[in-house]
Amino acid sequence: MDFSYSPKVVDLQKRLTGFMEEHIYPAEAVYHHEVAENRKAGNAWQPTKVMEELKAKAKAAGLWNLFLPESKFGAGLTNLEYAPLCEIMGRSHVAPEAFNCSAPDTGNMETLVRYATEEQQQRWLLPLLDGTIRSAFAMTEPAVASSDATNIEARIERDGDEYVINGRKWWTSGAPDPRCEILIFMGKTDPGHASRHRQQSMVLVPMKTPGVTMERALPVFGYDHAPHGHGEVSFDNVRVPVGNVLLGEGRGFEIAQGRLGPGRIHHCMRLIGVAERALELMCQRALGRVAFHRPVADQGVTRERIANARILIDQARFLVLNAAYMMDTVGNKVAQKEIAMIKVAAPSMACQVIDWAMQVHGGAGVSDDFPLAAAYAGARTLRFADGPDEVHRNQIGKMELARYMK
Amino acid sequence: MDFSYSPKVVDLQKRLTGFMEEHIYPAEAVYHHEVAENRKAGNAWQPTKVMEELKAKAKAAGLWNLFLPESKFGAGLTNLEYAPLCEIMGRSHVAPEAFNCSAPDTGNMETLVRYATEEQQQRWLLPLLDGTIRSAFAMTEPAVASSDATNIEARIERDGDEYVINGRKWWTSGAPDPRCEILIFMGKTDPGHASRHRQQSMVLVPMKTPGVTMERALPVFGYDHAPHGHGEVSFDNVRVPVGNVLLGEGRGFEIAQGRLGPGRIHHCMRLIGVAERALELMCQRALGRVAFHRPVADQGVTRERIANARILIDQARFLVLNAAYMMDTVGNKVAQKEIAMIKVAAPSMACQVIDWAMQVHGGAGVSDDFPLAAAYAGARTLRFADGPDEVHRNQIGKMELARYMK
Amino acid sequence: MDFSYSPKVVDLQKRLTGFMEEHIYPAEAVYHHEVAENRKAGNAWQPTKVMEELKAKAKAAGLWNLFLPESKFGAGLTNLEYAPLCEIMGRSHVAPEAFNCSAPDTGNMETLVRYATEEQQQRWLLPLLDGTIRSAFAMTEPAVASSDATNIEARIERDGDEYVINGRKWWTSGAPDPRCEILIFMGKTDPGHASRHRQQSMVLVPMKTPGVTMERALPVFGYDHAPHGHGEVSFDNVRVPVGNVLLGEGRGFEIAQGRLGPGRIHHCMRLIGVAERALELMCQRALGRVAFHRPVADQGVTRERIANARILIDQARFLVLNAAYMMDTVGNKVAQKEIAMIKVAAPSMACQVIDWAMQVHGGAGVSDDFPLAAAYAGARTLRFADGPDEVHRNQIGKMELARYMK
Amino acid sequence: MDFSYSPKVVDLQKRLTGFMEEHIYPAEAVYHHEVAENRKAGNAWQPTKVMEELKAKAKAAGLWNLFLPESKFGAGLTNLEYAPLCEIMGRSHVAPEAFNCSAPDTGNMETLVRYATEEQQQRWLLPLLDGTIRSAFAMTEPAVASSDATNIEARIERDGDEYVINGRKWWTSGAPDPRCEILIFMGKTDPGHASRHRQQSMVLVPMKTPGVTMERALPVFGYDHAPHGHGEVSFDNVRVPVGNVLLGEGRGFEIAQGRLGPGRIHHCMRLIGVAERALELMCQRALGRVAFHRPVADQGVTRERIANARILIDQARFLVLNAAYMMDTVGNKVAQKEIAMIKVAAPSMACQVIDWAMQVHGGAGVSDDFPLAAAYAGARTLRFADGPDEVHRNQIGKMELARYMK
Missing domain, CATH: 1.20.140.10 (Butyryl-CoA Dehydrogenase, subunit A, domain 3)
Structure with missing residues (x-):
């Protein structure tokens, strides 16, 4: 039993803390001001310059994609090593994205590392790792208590070599961000016959697929969190290739x-x-x-x-x-x-x-x-x-x- | 000891509840929509049509100015009689204003009833009672812990037959409302010699007096509460006649x-x-x-x-x-x-x-x-x-x- | 609506408070000392002299049996009138018994007033009202979750013109008191056929009936509360006349x-x-x-x-x-x-x-x-x-x- | 950082847990019964047979004096190693004493290891380590808020080569135990001139020194914790040799x-x-x-x-x-x-x-x-x-x- 962080972690903590003090904290007011100016000019839903600058600096400082545990893409930190870094990033709402360590992208990238095909990784994972696009995760539904995942009503129906997707999702984090290009969609492929935990599947759905509509941004206590935030998204006969399923039907x-x-x-x-x-x-x-x-x-x-x-x-x-x-x-x-x-x-x-x-x-x-x-x-x-x-x-x-x- | 409301109160409760169900609850979404539309159109800080309609209906229903306890202007309810009506109004954020019973106007009207001159009442109290203007109350200051009223730093200095007012106030409820025409200002007239609770005075300051600047609306969590809400207001050599003092110097x-x-x-x-x-x-x-x-x-x-x-x-x-x-x-x-x-x-x-x-x-x-x-x-x-x-x-x-x- | 006590209540409060100050508070230490001395002498389970003196004084002061709401026996106070008097008595653990207002006797007396025969009232109610005997109430059982009254397992079986009672009860308040002469016993007369809330009956069981055994006093956080307190009582083929049932079978x-x-x-x-x-x-x-x-x-x-x-x-x-x-x-x-x-x-x-x-x-x-x-x-x-x-x-x-x- | 116990600790945990299951838990009821019998027989304040048997077994099992960190007397466990063993012992109130790891003896033994002379260690420490005598710690006083140690009023006055001790202490844990032979006493040697944290001293006071009176055992809620527990002890011109001071005057x-x-x-x-x-x-x-x-x-x-x-x-x-x-x-x-x-x-x-x-x-x-x-x-x-x-x-x-x- 040992309650001290390892030298490796202490070093990363020091570097992160230094970066926070030098770049992140001073950027908080700048970020707010830029978003407020964008809002006044009529559109708060656009990327900020300051964030893109922070991202470049973090990349240059080698403080990028620290979240990814193993694999050729990642920093290779264990959960125990990465956890205290997360604490530091958590100190500023401007920080996680600056280090490319913000939800839901981190979870989506992990999922793509594990379950996406080489081609899909080329198309979606690499730009996500690079911080040039963002992603969303669509699971919760407004009409049912989604904490019970078996309640999910969205349908993913096979039609030839395509899936036809219908449903309405909300709290789809990242969806309103104009940089969001891909979302991971959870729905039922087999609501009738499969056992309760084998009915759901996850499929990759590019945001610009016809039938995908970002209905509205969801405020949280009055905050819309532009230009990121949560969205309500409808899916109306959205068609994607069957190859977009992750891991296989029923594995959602x-x-x-x-x-x-x-x-x-x-x-x-x-x-x-x-x-x-x-x-x-x-x-x-x-x-x-x-x-x-x-x-x-x-x-x-x-x-x-x-x-x-x-x-x-x-x-x-x-x-x-x-x-x-x-x-x-x-x-x-x-x-x-x-x-x-x-x-x-x-x-x-x-x-x-x-x-x-x-x-x-x-x-x-x-x-x-x-x-x-x-x-x-x-x-x-x-x-x-x-x-x-x-x-x-x-x-x-x-x-x-x-x-x-x- | 008796835990039942009097017949008079029960009757008012019934009438208020009926009005809430018929007019107020259905108006909530309308109100939000109108403010959202105004915001989209570039100015959320304007009165809503739906509120003006509600006010007319409440007036017609005799459910107007219920708050005022005694005096020729008021409904004459005791605190114990008015309290349960407040409970009903509290159920909807749209309700208090509709009944002309919203803060800080109610407190301001009471103050004017008690301490204003006949002329001041004509000018400010009557339109407030009529719901055609609104008012603000300026006491809290950003620079000091205002819960200790002796901390207040704003100055009201006599110069001939005028007061010269300097200071900065915030959480000045009602100030950002375009209908706000008058504010009651608390500051120190005699910071040096008077005893600690006799240094403060209150004066009437019309919003459009030169030197009064509504600096910004203060959000609460992410809500700006347009078109009402709280404001930060600066006072820069604002001059008002000495007759604008309420009750007398040192009585604040x-x-x-x-x-x-x-x-x-x-x-x-x-x-x-x-x-x-x-x-x-x-x-x-x-x-x-x-x-x-x-x-x-x-x-x-x-x-x-x-x-x-x-x-x-x-x-x-x-x-x-x-x-x-x-x-x-x-x-x-x-x-x-x-x-x-x-x-x-x-x-x-x-x-x-x-x-x-x-x-x-x-x-x-x-x-x-x-x-x-x-x-x-x-x-x-x-x-x-x-x-x-x-x-x-x-x-x-x-x-x-x-x-x-x- | 009125939050003041009636003059009648105010008068009783004054008299009770006076009695508390003059007699009850000073008696607290005396009571403890007497119980401690009894304990040292080998038997804490005997009435104290000081309590009997207090009872005599309370009776003389007309502050006796205030709890009983209506009927020829009672003080005739409503619940709302008696409640604030209970508050005063609650201030000292010595007080309720001194005023003959302590549990479970008060509940038992009320039950006897309502449901006992004239003869039973003569035998048990009058001495209880007089404070010369005490009583117990036997409902909770150690073997089952008694908060669900349908769990009760004690049996009351009819055998000719007698009931045969078997069961084990605990938290039978008052049972260890040597002055306890009567207990009200709750058990099932018809566990098989009656509907769930008609299976239970209450019967009067004199403490000295053969088969009734006070097994032990139950301590509460180390306090045995001698000479009163809670008991565990076993009932082994206890026989009482069928006339001892209160209100009738199935009415428990x-x-x-x-x-x-x-x-x-x-x-x-x-x-x-x-x-x-x-x-x-x-x-x-x-x-x-x-x-x-x-x-x-x-x-x-x-x-x-x-x-x-x-x-x-x-x-x-x-x-x-x-x-x-x-x-x-x-x-x-x-x-x-x-x-x-x-x-x-x-x-x-x-x-x-x-x-x-x-x-x-x-x-x-x-x-x-x-x-x-x-x-x-x-x-x-x-x-x-x-x-x-x-x-x-x-x-x-x-x-x-x-x-x-x- | 590592949240696992070391193999050494895991081994001790296993042995202790085994001992708890085999000997301690079954002894709980036996212990209670023996104390209750002693109480019934007129004296609960005597050592129990079952505890002495447990102590012998723990000693034989090598689970004895585990608390002592370093020194020739001790088990040599660090705080981090001993802590999880304390948790196991804490599961039964019978356990700590059985392992000779109960307060206040452990603290007293540590104090004696560090600050007592060889002779004092022979006289008091060895029998304590052996579990044949017990000890007490007298610091808290009934008359003052003792959480502020500067409030302490007890006096230790030098008179030739003796200290004369006067004061009243309570919550003196261990004092009522008939096996208690020594207590560590905290009092002021120099209340007048020394700085606030140099006025107090600690001296060793054998329980049987003339002038030491165990006034009463203090119950906690209704528990007296016989035969151990807390005591109120008076010190009336108690004389001990100046050599009994620990570490020196003003070091208390x-x-x-x-x-x-x-x-x-x-x-x-x-x-x-x-x-x-x-x-x-x-x-x-x-x-x-x-x-x-x-x-x-x-x-x-x-x-x-x-x-x-x-x-x-x-x-x-x-x-x-x-x-x-x-x-x-x-x-x-x-x-x-x-x-x-x-x-x-x-x-x-x-x-x-x-x-x-x-x-x-x-x-x-x-x-x-x-x-x-x-x-x-x-x-x-x-x-x-x-x-x-x-x-x-x-x-x-x-x-x-x-x-x-x-």
Whole structure:
């Protein structure tokens, strides 16, 4: 047992932190300003110059595509090695994309590395790895409780050597981005006869295929997150070649499961970074404001909140790092409970810490002068992403109880 | 002791509820659509047609200016009588303005009724009562912790028969509204010599006075609340006649205290209405969605949340009604603790109930398809309005402890 | 709507409070000392002299049997009138018995008033009303989850003109008291054929009937509560005349339901008294202790706890008083949800407030130098009494959801 | 970074767990029964036979004095190695003493190893290491808030070559045990002139020194914990040789600080063992009970509690293990914040988990049929031990804030 990061990780942390300080934090206001200007000029949904500059710098600094664990394309970091880097990137909403490490592209790239044909990789994976296009992932549906994946109603029907796709998806992250060229679509190929977890398939659908319509961007607590964000997308008799299926018909659930583990580590570690940033802002604000004749930082209630925040963050970090460690050593399957646990623990922790930080900021905390309200909206949303807390807690409870059943 | 509403209140509740069902709820989507269209057309900051129509209907229905307690202008309801009506209005963010019962106009009108000259009433109060203009209240400052009112830095300096006003205010509710014609400004007339609570004064400042600049609208989470909302306003050598002072120099703190009581009852009861609506949506969603082979409403965890929500709401309602009762019977001064208590209890309760409701809605809960995320943003903000929870809890604790000091 | 107590109630409150100050509080230490001396002498399970003296004084002061709502025997107070008196009695664990208002005797007396024959009332009710004997209530069983009353396994079988009773009960409050002469026993008369809620019956069983064995006293967090407390009682072929059945065979569930409402009001209001006493102790301790150069009462964290305690207590009181009001005005049946709600809210509130008070007391808080740890044990136990919180929340949730089902 | 225990630790865990299953768990009821019999026979304050047998077995199994880190006397385990063993011992209140690893003896032995003379070690340390005598630690005082160590009022005055000791201590763990022969006493040698943290000294006081009076055993909730437990002890002109001072006059605070780190690791890891046992009991109970037609384990609310318990326990364990790791690698001083954090986190976690477990057990949960209520009383008390949570949170908050002060 050893709670220290390896020298390799410490080095990457140092380089990433340096890059954050030199390039990322100063770019936050620039990014906001550019988007606001674009919005005023009539179109917020276009790539920003500042982000493209950041990407070039990150690439030049060798801090690019750090997420990809193995394979000829990747940085080759284990989950446990990559996790603390995710924490650093999580500190700024501008960071993940700058390092080409943002959702849903990372999960999509991993999926393409594993299951796409050489040709498909040429066409979609390489530009994604290069950061010149973006991608989306279409699974959740507005009409049903999608946390139960067997509820999915979208249809993928074979017609000769094509699939005909019909359905409506939402929370399709990345879809409204004008750079989004490809999406991974989950639907049922065999709703009638196959067993419940073999009915779903995943297929590659180029965004510009006829019948694909980006209906609207979905706001989150009033934020539209232009030029990226979540979309509602309709699919009306969309036709793609049968070769676009990933791994094979009926394997959709299996792929979804495989994506989950790393995706949760990334999300949860980024949330820890978010919470650390919130705590930092909270401390600075408390030190800088005077109320009733003394700094807010001198008030016992403030200190108590700060102490609790520190405890919550550190506890959550260890939980996530342990899950990463288990994924690396015993695999996603055995680490199922640990992966479910972080999904429950990290977003709630982040919401709580951010909320305390907002409170110390007074009205400024809910405005856009600080990144807190936006961070809260993001963390709160992750309490639903790939299933609400309730579903995960139910699973964890069942697994724990199973230990005592004969 | 009697927990039933009087026949007069029951009748008003019935009429209001009928109006809500017939006119307000159907208008919610219309209102959003109109604002969205205005935004697309380049200016979201203009009055909506639908709101003006609602106002005309409410006036015709005799459901207008219900807030004003006594005086020749008002409906003459006690706080205890008006409180349950506020709850009903709180159920829709479109409602309060439609009934001319929205903040900060109600507080401003009360202030004008009590402290303005006949002439000032003619000029500002009558159009406010008529709903043809709106008003703002400028107290909080970005540079200092304004929960401690003695921190206020804005200056009101006498120069002959004029006041010269300098300062910067934010969270000036109503300022960005193009209909806003008047604001009540709080600043220091005598920062040097007067005792700490006699340094502040309030003066009437017409919005179009030279030197008054609406710098920007302040978003709350991602909502700008156009065409109303909160503003940051700068005052640069703004000159108004000395007659514009309310009640007299050094009386600002006193007026602020007087506004507080009724304002809190209104805010808190509206939050109870908000929470009731959230619980209603939560139940409906839980009944309508199936996950893992049974309605979400059949899951024990859902029922537990609903039960806790019901308990929290009912408890908070009694607390607020009791505070209203005490204001009516023993006055704001004696009811100080009760008024502080509801300020702490109601917003937190509402945040919790809305959060549970969001969770049952999945992703839809944080989108704009339901009023939940916007309601959360509003309730969360009220944990700062006229002082963060921490300040009030400190006061309550002191008052409670004082009972045991010899 | 009126939040003031009636003059009649105010008068009784004054008299009760006076009696508490003059007689009850000073008797607490005397009572403990007497029980401790009895324990040292080898038998803690005997009546105390001090309690008998208190009873005589309360009787003389006309503060006796205040609980009994109507009938020739009772004080004739409504639930809403009696509730605030319960709060006062709840402030001292010595008080309820002193006023002949302690559980389970009050519930048993009410049951006897309503359902016992004239002869049975002569034999059992009159001495209970006189405070010369005590009684027990035997429903919960160790072998099954008794919160689901249909689980009950005890059998009451008719054999000629006798019932033969077999079973094992625990948490039979009052059974270990040497003054306990009668118990009300709940068991199944018809487990096979009757519908689920018509299988149970209640019968009167004198404690000294052959086959009744007080197996042991049940401690609660280490407290045995001698000379009263809870017992585990076995029934081995116990024979009583068929006339001992209350209301008739198959009516047990019905009687149990009828007892519940008033019993909950009493328990919950006593808990509010417990919480008020805890808050009082908390304030006094905080004022009297200095740590790190200032009184604990000057620390923001202490004040915050005190403020929250005040809010929680006042909210819970209104909730309980409203339930009492509804019981008086619309009846137990219609007030079912309100009665369930207080059962969930009051014990949790009391546990929380007492816990905060303990924390301010440091080690003294968990010792017997203050009544806090014992109060916690009592309040914690009430989270199970007549069904754990979970069962009630489930019911409340269902009732709330039912409002939205077509 | 590595989250696996070393082979050495895994081996010890296996041996300890085997011993627990074979000897400790079966001895729990035997121990209770023996104490109850002793109590009935008139004296619960005598050593039990079963414990002496367990000690002999543990010694024979080589599972003895595992706590002692270095030195010729000890097992030589690091904090990180010993911590997981503490967790196992914590699962049964009978275990720590059986392995000679119980407080306050472990802390006292460590102190004697470091600061006692060879002669004192011969006299007191060897029999303690052998388990033939026990010891106590007298620091907390009833009259002052002892969490602020500068409040301590006990006096140690030099008179020739003796110290004259006067004062009153309580929560002197181990004092009521008839085997207790020595106590470490903290008092002020120089209250007037020395700096605030140099006024205190620690001296060795044999229990049978004239003037030492064990006034009473202090119950925790209703448990007296005979034959061990906490005592209130008075010191009335107690005289000991000046050679009995540890480390030197004015070094008391320093020794106290040094004891703290390891002691907290032990306490916190035992609490994790307690919580694991509670969760185990909770699962078993939930699986074994049926309510409303299905096992309690099938109810979503139960599963949610179990899931949350699992998350809380695992998080707390990592936090404590990390603190142990830091103590081993960077020392107590640098690990100050981490050591404070576990003191706040672990007891609250344990209270919460035990409380949930009690709730699933219904009335049985607060009785002595399960170890839950006693475990709760113990965990709750640890929220005060060596300072209430509030003091530690304040410290943590200050340390966190200090990072942002220039």
